[in-house]
Amino acid sequence: MVGTGAYREQYRRSLEDPEAFWLEAARAVDWTRTPTIALDETRAPLYRWFPDGELNTAANALDRHVDAGRGEQDALVWDSPVTGSSAHYSYRRLRDEVATLAGALRSLGVGKGDRVVVYLPMVPEAVVAMLACARLGAVHSVVFGGFAPRELAARISDAAPKVVLTASCGIEPSRIVEYVPIVREALNLVHDDGARRPDHVVVLQRDAARADLRDGELDWNDLVASAQPAAPVPVAATDPLYVLYTSGTTGRPKGVVRDNGGHAVALAWSMAAVYDIGPGDVWWTASDVGWVVGHSYIVYAPLLVGATTVLYEGKPVGTPDAGAFWRVAAEHGVKALFTAPTALRAVKRVDPEGAEIARYDLGKLRTLFLAGERLDPQTYHWASERLGVPVIDHWWQTETGWPIAANPRGLEAMPVKPGSATVPMPGWDVRVLNQSGQEQAAGVEGAITVKLPLPPGSLPTLWGDDDRFVESYLSRYEGHYLTGDSGYLDADGYLFVMGRTDDVINVAGHRLSTGAMEAVLAAHPAVAECAVIGVRDALKGQVPRGFVVLKAGADIPEEQLRDELVAAVRAEIGPVAAFRDVAVVDALPKTRSGKILRATMRGLADGRDVVVPSTIEDPGVLDRLRSALRPAT
Ligand code: COA
Ligand code: AMP
Numbered sequence: 163m164v165g166t167g168a169y170r171e172q173y174r175r176s177l178e179d180p181e182a183f184w185l186e187a188a189r190a191v192d193w194t195r196t197p198t199i200a201l202d203e204t205r206a207p208l209y210r211w212f213p214d215g216e217l218n219t220a221a222n223a224l225d226r227h228v229d230a231g232r233g234e235q236d237a238l239v240w241d242s243p244v245t246g247s248s249a250h251y252s253y254r255r256l257r258d259e260v261a262t263l264a265g266a267l268r269s270l271g272v273g274k275g276d277r278v279v280v281y282l283p284m285v286p287e288a289v290v291a292m293l294a295c296a297r298l299g300a301v302h303s304v305v306f307g308g309f310a311p312r313e314l315a316a317r318i319s320d321a322a323p324k325v326v327l328t329a330s331c332g333i334e335p336s337r338i339v340e341y342v343p344i345v346r347e348a349l350n351l352v353h354d355d356g357a358r359r360p361d362h363v364v365v366l367q368r369d370a371a372r373a374d375l376r377d378g379e380l381d382w383n384d385l386v387a388s389a390q391p392a393a394p395v396p397v398a399a400t401d402p403l404y405v406l407y408t409s410g411t412t413g414r415p416k417g418v419v420r421d422n423g424g425h426a427v428a429l430a431w432s433m434a435a436v437y438d439i440g441p442g443d444v445w446w447t448a449s450d451v452g453w454v455v456g457h458s459y460i461v462y463a464p465l466l467v468g469a470t471t472v473l474y475e476g477k478p479v480g481t482p483d484a485g486a487f488w489r490v491a492a493e494h495g496v497k498a499l500f501t502a503p504t505a506l507r508a509v510k511r512v513d514p515e516g517a518e519i520a521r522y523d524l525g526k527l528r529t530l531f532l533a534g535e536r537l538d539p540q541t542y543h544w545a546s547e548r549l550g551v552p553v554i555d556h557w558w559q560t561e562t563g564w565p566i567a568a569n570p571r572g573l574e575a576m577p578v579k580p581g582s583a584t585v586p587m588p589g590w591d592v593r594v595l596n597q598s599g600q601e602q603a604a605g606v607e608g609a610i611t612v613k614l615p616l617p618p619g620s621l622p623t624l625w626g627d628d629d630r631f632v633e634s635y636l637s638r639y640e641g642h643y644l645t646g647d648s649g650y651l652d653a654d655g656y657l658f659v660m661g662r663t664d665d666v667i668n669v670a671g672h673r674l675s676t677g678a679m680e681a682v683l684a685a686h687p688a689v690a691e692c693a694v695i696g697v698r699d700a701l702k703g704q705v706p707r708g709f710v711v712l713k714a715g716a717d718i719p720e721e722q723l724r725d726e727l728v729a730a731v732r733a734e735i736g737p738v739a740a741f742r743d744v745a746v747v748d749a750l751p752k753t754r755s756g757k758i759l760r761a762t763m764r765g766l767a768d769g770r771d772v773v774v775p776s777t778i779e780d781p782g783v784l785d786r787l788r789s790a791l792r793p794a795t
Contacts, residue, residue: 168574169585172435176588176617183588184211184618188423190430191466192226193217194396197423201615202400207636209615210622211424215399219422220264220297223465224257225394227441230468233257235442237465240286241490242475243482244333245370251286253468256293259286261391263294268392269385270325270362274299277323277405279360280451281305281314281341283332284475287366287382288451289461291327292404296422299397303405303417306452307332307339308672308738311347313415317407318348319357320417320625327382329366330373335480342373399423405625406454408560409675410634411665417625418560420457425563428589428619429463432564436556436587437498437531438572441468444494444526448474448487448501453672454560455534459500463564472496478505485518492522499527502534502671503541507701510541516548527551529571533558534671535703536659539580557583557659559645560673561635563619566590566612566645567657582656589617594651599639604653609663611642665760667696667704669740676706676760679741682734683708683727688716693750693758694741697767707767708744709790720746751784753777759784766791 176183184200197215224237233254240249251259272278278295280302282288288304295302303321305314318326326349332339345363352359365373366382375381403422407415437459439445445464449455464471472494478487478501487509491499510516530545530553537555546553552575556568569576569584576584586592591613594602602608614636620643624631638644646666649659662668665676676694683692690713696704708727712718718726724744731741751759754777765772766788774784 166574169570169576172573172588173586177591180589180615180617184427187431187618188212188215188427191217191423191426192222197399200618203615207614207632207641208623208628210400211421211618212399212427215423216396217399217423217426218297218299218394218396219403219426219462220260220293221394222426223293223296223462224253224260227253227468228257232441232468235468236470238286238289238471238473239444239494240473240475241494242284243486244335244476249286256290258391259290260293260297261393262386262389263290264297264392266385266389267294267300267325268298269389270364272298272300272324274395274397275301275401277301277303277321279303279305279318279321279323279326281307281326281328281345282366282451283307283329283341284450284473285329285366285368286473287329289473292451292457292461293465296403297392297394299395299401301402301404303407304452304457305407306450306672306738307341308452308736310732310734310736311344312351312734313736314344314348315351315355316415317417318352318360319355320407320415321405322358323360324362326360326363327366328363330368331371333370333475335477338371340371340373342379397422400622404457406457406560408454409666409673409678411675411677413675413678413681415675416630416634417627418454418621419623419625420563420619421622424618424620424622425462426466428564428617429458430466432587433463433467433469435570435573436565436568437500438529439464439467439469439498442470443497444470444472446472446474446491446494446496446499448478448499448505449534449671454563455500455502458563470494478508479512483518484509484512485521488519488522488524491527492524495526497526498529498531500531500533503532503537504535504670504701504703506532506541506545510544511701516544519548524549529554531556533565535668536661537581542580552578554578555583557647557657561621562616563621566592567659579652579656582652582658584657585655586657592651592657593642594649595639595642602650605650607648607650607660609639610645610647610649610657610659611639612645614641614643616643667706669696669704669706669738670702672738674706674735674739678735679706679708679731679739682731683710683744686710686723686727686730688712688718688723689727690714690716691750691758693760693763695760695764695767697764702740705743706739706741708741709747709750709763709787710744711747711749745790747787747790749780749783749786751787752779754779763787763791
């Protein structure tokens with residue numbers, strides 16, 4: 163292994179003596195009660211970090227920097243090409259706005275442990291909302307704007323928030339998305355489900371489309387105008403900071419819980435060691451606050467370490483052109499940019515030569531970090547050659563909150579191997595296992611697991627459902643967390659992540675469940691059975707493709723059926739699913755026990771040589787499907 167050895171030494175210490183390693187890392191955080199214990203194993207396999215620690219995450223992200231004399235430094239720079247606006251928030255201003263919104267929420271009855279759903283576009287108020295909840299010890303649950311009312315409703319029903327914070331609209335390049343009608347429809351669905359409705363909906367009015375507010379809906383600005391600032395409320399390190407719902411293999415999203423203490427410690431550690439970002443550095447994550455990448459690396463991590471975070475309300479292309487990323491990076495002096503490979507593929511498609519890059523001074527840019535989906539070698543080479551900076555792939559999940567495998571640029575710059583997310587980070591005891599739980603030899607693919615305990619910052623459980631947590635992640639291999647990804651470790655210990663082993667797909671860096679889409683298709687009166695699989699796509703990485711078998715006697719023209727199914731997925735799950743492709747077939751390939759052979763279908767659709775399972779009921783079905791499955795050109 164090449165390198166200075168700093169990585170290997172830290173990695174070894176983190177696994178051999180996690181107590182000492184993480185208590186030392188915990189010194190980067192201001193505690194109202196300093197933890198004396200790192201790991202609580204009393205309820206294993208449910209582990210807790212820093213059980214006797216107490217802190218406030220928002221105070222760590224804001225007040226401590228103001229108190230340290232850096233109140234006038236930019237905490238957040240908002241750049242919004244879709245509205246033609248921008249704004250700078252110093253640490254002092256951000257702290258004051260957060261304290262005021264926290265006071266306003268308190269006046270609505272929100273206190274420690276209460277939930278608040280945040281359904282907002284990429285505006286500074288989204289960051290203010292999250293931190294205001296954190297200040298009160300309340301638990302936020304941010305929902306991505308591209309989800310339809312039913313998905314929002316599912317999250318509201320599960321989290322049972324007292325308040326929903328939203329805006330009159332989001333701005334997509336192609337249209338204005340009015341949020342208030344979506345929230346109202348979601349609340350009707352929550353009511354129909356018999357779940358608890360929130361007491362208040364607070365609406366941020368935006369000029370692009372103002373909402374006519376009804377009874378029970380409050381204007382954000384009126385509310386904060388009369389609010390008294392609230393002080394940070396100390397909470398236990400193990401208290402929840404947020405719940406973020408993510409797609410599992412079923413239609414029911416999983417509420418990933420993040421605690422306060424382990425999260426603050428792990429993110430602060432990662433910001434320095436993985437991303438090489440510290441106080442005063444300008445850092446930009448081009449993602450969305452609705453995803454984990456946005457939670458960790460737009461909001462919490464950069465603020466915890468006193469950096470300046472850029473919040474971008476725009477797209478990689480079309481707002482207004484393929485130079486948008488380079489303009490933002492140059493204009494704000496960005497030291498490191500973090501985005502998803504799909505965003506770069508979108509740029510590359512419009513500007514294959516990278517001509518736009520030359521128009522901007524990217525002298526301050528040191529590193530490009532990519533995650534969210536597999537980094538394909540073409541995109542890797544394109545970006546590294548055009549930008550002339552290290553392009554760093556790293557791998558993680560909503561559940562883990564921070565990278566499982568990365569190239570720790572602040573600790574030791576490891577040589578890059580294209581196609582690899584580099585090496586497991588301290589705290590992550592990565593093991594690649596075969597079906598029967600034995601470790602695979604170097605270079606041999608298997609299920610990627612992490613030996614328990616998971617490090618600080620990773621999910622302690624699912625919201626209100628320890629059993630589902632254990633069943634989904636900890637039961638397949640005893641003593642291990644199942645990542646749901648397959649891959650291998652090479653002889654140098656580099657990790658190669660190859661893809662999901664379950665029915666989760668990744669569309670333009672957005673994690674979606676094919677099971678949820680199947681549930682929508684199956685509800686159509688003409689559909690007898692169906693399957694949705696993810697197929698390769700040159701821009702989005704994967705896109706969903708549906709296959710339906712009609713009920714006997716169903717009398718509907720195929721084109722009409724297709725249109726209705728596409729519209730149904732858009733209405734039930736949301737535009738973000740990008741579901742546009744559905745074929746009517748005479749049968750689906752199944753095993754003799756009736757299980758649909760989705761993995762075989764996926765393989766054929768991706769143009770791979772697949773071994774047809776011997777348990778297949780009727781090989782003829784698969785042969786007839788081959789043309790429908792053929793990869794799109
Ligand atoms: N609110 C409402 N609708 C949204 C939305 C939001 N926040 N985000 C996306 N949508 C809608 C889009 O308007 C689009 O709707 P349409 O079908 O009416 O056109 C649909 O959802 C699909 O959007 P998107 O996935 O953005 O696809 P696209 O073809 O418009 O753009 C990319 C493709 C690659 C440019 C874009 O997906 C992108 O920027 N991806 C980066 C992803 C990312 O940052 N992921 C986070 C993980 S790090
Ligand atoms: P999410 O929970 O939305 O962050 O999605 C997590 C999933 O995205 C992982 O389980 C992987 O399947 C995929 N993923 C994220 N980053 C990478 C990466 N660098 N390489 C390969 N797959 C990735």
